[in-house]
Amino acid sequence: MKRLFAAFLLILMTTVTAKADIVFGVIPLEDKEIMTEKFTALTAYLSSHLGEPVTLKIGSNYDEIETGLSNGTIHIAYVGPSGAVKVNKNNPAVFPLVKVVKGGSPFYKSYVIAKKDSPLNSPADLKGKIFAFGDKGSTSSYLVPKYILAKNGVALADLKGSKLTGSHSNVLKAVLDGSADAGGLKESLALKNKDKVKFLEISKPIPNFPICANVKAIGKEKAKKIQAILAAMPEKSMEITAISKKYDKFAKASIADYQIIGAIMKKQ
Secondary structure, three states: OHHHHHHHHHHHHHOOHHHOOEEEEEOOOOOHHHHHHHHHHHHHHHHHHHOOOEEEEEOOOHHHHHHHHHHOOOOEEEOOHHHHHHHHHHOOOEEEEEEEEEOOEOEEOEEEEEEOOOOOOOHHHHOOOEEEEOOOOOHHHHHHHHHHHHHOOOOHHHOOEEEEOOOHHHHHHHHHHOOOOEEEEEHHHHHHOOOOEEEEEEOOOEEOOEEEEEHHHHOHHHHHHHHHHHHOOOOOOHHHHOOOOOEEEEEEOOHHHHHHHHHHHHOO
C-alpha cells in the first residue's frame, strides 16, 4: 500500500513535468525504487508549499546528481557531505540550504565493517584483503573509509583488491556474501545489521547530509524560500521520516559546516 501511494504521488507530479521549473535531485544511496519511495512525499510537500511543480530525479550514480546540480539542470539536491564540498568547489553558487538532524544531532558516522565471524579485528589487518566501497562520491562508503585505511597504514595498493559497488546496500551484500573481506558503510545500515557484521573502526562525527541549491539557477529568493520551508517542517513529520525513521528534522546549514570534509579530501 505504501509503495502504491508513493507511485500515485509520483504519477501526479509527472503529469505536470512539462510545466516544472524546479528539479529535485537525490543521490542513489539505495535502489532507485526505494529512493523514489523515500523522497516522493517530500517532493510533493515542497511543490505544495512553493505553489509550483517540483520534479523528483533519482540519480543513476552520485556524479549524475552532482554534475546536474553544478551546471544548473538540477536546482536542488540531497547529496552526501563530500558531494556538497565538491560541487561548491566547482561552482560556488551551489551551497547547502539545510542539513539533516538525526537523533537530535546534525552529525553521523562512517563504519568500516567485516562479517561477524571474520578473523579481522582492525583496519590495519586489511593488507592483502579485498575492500568494498560504495560510490566514489560517497562520504561514508568511500571518502572516510579510505581515510581510515590510510590512517591505519593501509594504502589502496596494499589491498589485494578494492571494488566500487555503487551503493551502501551493495557494500553490505559484498561483505556478507564473502566477495569482500571488509567495506565502508553509513551508520544507519551498519547499526541495522550489527548482528551480522562487526565494526573494525567507527569514524569521528561527520556533518550530516545536506540539501543544496544552485542559487544562480534557481534565484536567491526562491532558494531562501525553500530553505525556510524545509527548516520550518514539523519535527518527525511524515515527509521526513519517510526518508529515514531516525531523521528528526532539517536545520539551516552553510558550506562552512562541511570544512572537516574538505580537509579530509585535501589529504587524499
